[in-house]
Amino acid sequence: MPNASSWSASSPLLLLWEDSSGTRIFLSLLYAVLAISGTLSNVMVIYLVFSFKKLQTTSNAFIVNGCAADLSVCALWMPQEAVLGLLPPNSSSLRSAEYRLLRGGLLGLGLTVSLASHLLVAFNRYVLITKLPSVYQALYQRRHTGCMIGLSWALALLPVPLLPGLWTLGSAQSDGSSRYTALLLALAVLGQTALLLHCYLGIVRRVRGSAKRVSVLNF
Numbered sequence: 001m002p003n004a005s006s007w008s009a010s011s012p013l014l015l016l017w018e019d020s021s022g023t024r025i026f027l028s029l030l031y032a033v034l035a036i037s038g039t040l041s042n043v044m045v046i047y048l049v050f051s052f053k054k055l056q057t058t059s060n061a062f063i064v065n066g067c068a069a070d071l072s073v074c075a076l077w078m079p080q081e082a083v084l085g086l087l088p089p090n091s092s093s094l095r096s097a098e099y100r101l102l103r104g105g106l107l108g109l110g111l112t113v114s115l116a117s118h119l120l121v122a123f124n125r126y127v128l129i130t131k132l133p134s135v136y137q138a139l140y141q142r143r144h145t146g147c148m149i150g151l152s153w154a155l156a157l158l159p160v161p162l163l164p165g166l167w168t169l170g171s172a173q174s175d176g177s178s179r180y181t182a183l184l185l186a187l188a189v190l191g192q193t194a195l196l197l198h199c200y201l202g203i204v205r206r207v208r209g210s211a212k213r214v215s216v217l218n219f
Helices: 004-008 012-016 021-051 058-084 097-130 133-139 142-157 160-166 176-218
Strands: none
Touching: 021 058, 058 097, 058 142, 097 133, 097 142, 097 176
């Protein structure tokens, strides 16, 4: 029977499944399908936005940024997981701490920038709908938009020193640093979720208020 601990460190999805050759093959195929479909769809979105001038809006700039981040996961991280799933659990590639750190960096970078891009899209729509046009135009100048996109990547690089602690989260040797890393990640996700809810709930309130005023005028 293969060593489950060595394989679970390389494929988080396997934590939910029984460690067997059939499971590893299934997950490898799943990673391969997701890698191909995700890469093609993200490349298509980027191509369409750059090909048609009408699609080159501020909101779509953030969407393209999210697609670029998703490519680091679909085109770089997932193919490696698909290949590693076919290797023996005792393979030196699976045990290499540097290689695991590289894969973790690609996954963390892509997911962080992708989530930040979703937040930027939500905030862009919130300002567009709930604020005056002059406020929107002043905030979303081309230079400011570029700075927001660059900031999303810069913020994604900040947790890189915390990556070594992520590999010990599920082990018996987990110490205070790994628990601190998990707490930071949880707080970051909860904070982003709260901001997304604030933006979209603000949009809903504004749209409902506008609909009520229109109904009164029509009456």
